[in-house]
Amino acid sequence: MTPATKSIDMQPTAHLRLVSDRAGDASGIKLSGVSKTYRTRDGDVPSLRPLDFHINDGEFFVVVGPSGCGKSTLLKLISGLLPPTSGEILVDGEKVTAPHGNVGIVFQNALLLPWRNILNNVMLPIDMKRLARQKYLDRAKALLKLVGLEGFERKLPWQLSGGMQQRASICRALVHDPGIMLMDEPFGALDALTRERMNVELMRIQRETKKTVLLITHSIPEAVFLADRVLVMTERPGAIAAIYDVPLPRPRSLDVMADPVFTELVQRIRKHFFSQGALD
Numbered sequence: 212m213t214p215a216t217k218s219i220d221m222q223p224t225a226h227l228r229l230v231s232d233r234a235g236d237a238s239g240i241k242l243s244g245v246s247k248t249y250r251t252r253d254g255d256v257p258s259l260r261p262l263d264f265h266i267n268d269g270e271f272f273v274v275v276g277p278s279g280c281g282k283s284t285l286l287k288l289i290s291g292l293l294p295p296t297s298g299e300i301l302v303d304g305e306k307v308t309a310p311h312g313n314v315g316i317v318f319q320n321a322l323l324l325p326w327r328n329i330l331n332n333v334m335l336p337i338d339m340k341r342l343a344r345q346k347y348l349d350r351a352k353a354l355l356k357l358v359g360l361e362g363f364e365r366k367l368p369w370q371l372s373g374g375m376q377q378r379a380s381i382c383r384a385l386v387h388d389p390g391i392m393l394m395d396e397p398f399g400a401l402d403a404l405t406r407e408r409m410n411v412e413l414m415r416i417q418r419e420t421k422k423t424v425l426l427i428t429h430s431i432p433e434a435v436f437l438a439d440r441v442l443v444m445t446e447r448p449g450a451i452a453a454i455y456d457v458p459l460p461r462p463r464s465l466d467v468m469a470d471p472v473f474t475e476l477v478q479r480i481r482k483h484f485f486s487q488g489a490l491d
C-alpha cells in the first residue's frame with residue numbers, strides 16, 4: 212500500500228479534523244454550534260443540527276449530502292443572508308451578522324439579468340457597491356478571458372449556452388475580488404463534458420487567485436476531484452457524517468479519476484449514501 216493510499220484508509224473521525232484543519236487559526240470560516248430551524252406557519256422545520264467545523268483560508272472545501280439535508284441553508288448562513296438559530300459563524304475572526312462584502316456567491320442557475328450584456332452582468336456587484344467602474348472594467352474583461360468568454364462581452368445572456376452563462380456568473384462572483392467563493396451546485400444543470408471542463412477551469416481559477424472556496428455538489432467524483440477536504444452530511448436535519456482529506460497532489464488533471472486513491476475515496480464516501488439512496 213502506498214503512503215497516499217494509507218492516508219485515506221482511515222475512519223472518518225475527529226482525528227481527521229485535528230490533522231487537517233487549523234482550528235486555532237482565526238483566518239478562514241469557523242462554525243461553532245451553528246444550527247438552523249425554519250419557523251413556518253405549519254410548524255418548525257429543523258434543517259441543520261449544531262455544526263462545528265473550520266474551513267481554512269485558501270482551502271477548497273466541498274460539501275456533499277442528500278437532497279434537503281440543509282446544504283443550501285448552510286451556504287446562506289455563511290454568506291450572512293440568513294441568521295442561524297443557534298451558534299456563531301466567524302469569517303476571518305469576525306462574527307457574521309449580515310451579508311458581507313468579502314464573499315462571492317454562485318447560485319445553482321446562473322441568474323444573469325436578461326437586459327444586461329455579459330460584461331455588465333459581470334459588473335453588477337461593482338455597480339451595486341458603487342465602486343469605481345473604470346477601475347474594475349479591465350478586471351471583468353480579464354476574468355471573462357480567463358473562462359474563455361473573450362469576444363462575448365457585448366452579447367445578451369440568451370445568446371450564450373447554459374455553460375457559458377454559468378461561467379459568466381462565476382466571473383460575476385469574482386469581479387470584486389472576494390476572499391471567499393460560495394458555490395451552490397454551480398454545475399448541476401450542465402452536461403457531463405461541459406461540467407468536467409468547468410471543474411478543471413474552476414480549479415485553475417482557485418489556484419491562480421488563492422480563494423477560499425466552499426462548493427456544494429451532488430456528485431461524489433466531482434467533490435473528490437475538486438476538494439482539499441470533503442464534508443459529508445447526514446439526512447435532514449443535517450449533521451456532519453464525516454470529513455475526508457483528499458490526499459491527491461495538485462495540479463490535478465481529469466486523469467486523476469483513474470488513480471486508486473481517487474476511486475477508493477469515492478467508494479468510501481458513496482458508502483454513506485447506501486442507506487439513503489443514490490446521490491449522483
Ligand SMILES: Nc1ncnc2c1ncn2[C@@H]1O[C@H](COP(=O)(O)OP(=O)(O)OP(=O)(O)O)[C@@H](O)[C@H]1O
Pocket residue numbers: 249250251256257258276277278279280281282283284285447
Ligand atoms: N425558507 C424556508 N422555509 C421553510 N423551510 C425551508 C426553507 N428553506 C429550506 N427549508 C427546508 O429546510 C430543509 C433544507 O433545505 P435546503 O434547501 O438547505 O436543502 P439542500 O440540502 O440544499 O437540498 P437540495 O440538495 O435539494 O438542494 C428542507 O427540508 C427544506 O424544506
Ligand SMILES: [Mg+2]
Pocket residue numbers: 282283284395
Ligand atoms: Mg440546495
